Amino acid sequence: MYGNTAELAEDKLLLLYILDKIKLPISNNKLTEVILENNFINYFTLQQYLSELANANFIDYIEQEGKHRIIISKKGLTVLSLFGNRISDSKMHSVDSYLKKQINNIKNEISISADYTIQGNNYIVNLKALENDSILIDLKLNVASNEQAKQLCSKWKNNSSELYNNLFKVLIED
Template structure:
């Protein structure tokens, strides 16, 4: 069993603070785990231990949103990071800085676009589709379909094309309202 030095523990905590600060939106445990493991910054168990320690020390804030754990950096975490950013290896900072835009976009898409289905009766599936922006529901759509295949296809299409579908729904609703009142657009 390898023993991790205090220097390495501190560096790993700074890496976590750096990523969460740079992302600048709430990040789920799953998302931070994926980033850390894909880049081999540390192992899973170390990551979970350090996240817990950073929350306990008030460097990170833990929120439970829709039964998912999300982390944000606290003012104390930002202040500490500003003092010790130089202790993060330059190669790691560059890697994070160069990929932060993609990371942020992936997190936004994963976090704010959701689609799932449940069996609601014999040969009935309820599909729930959502688009959220900054913890505000733009749309929360539920439809019932007769086959599991239809439910899956709706979920796939929503995840890939939710912005287009949302725009089409809004346009259709506005168009119908104007048409019914006799007004011209």
């Protein structure tokens, strides 16, 4: 099933390394995106490794703002500190380089959320921004159409900082 045990161990350590470097709870989807964009591990093997790391208590699944997130556990940090030297320099460099370019996008996606639900004939849009686990804004809007709901979510995800600042100014001004 696995190429060899050294490769298996390196791949699992690489996952722990990525979780340690990101330093934030991350969704399975976002972690999968990071792994697949760099061609480190295929999707099915990645999901198997995550399950095995969770069973060994090297990672934890937590719920944050109603969403499941993955974090490295204390036990995982210990294993990484003991065996992290088994990760190839080229893979560590690839991760470091990728995260250097993408960390702001990853953090933004983790701390900014926008979704909507249907209630009767209306759509309830929930726009949220977090900073260091503190809620900056949690705004719910009632809109009439699916298109409006999608548009609000898209604008919030792409420009939340400016929108938040503008809203804050409007509310503070006399």
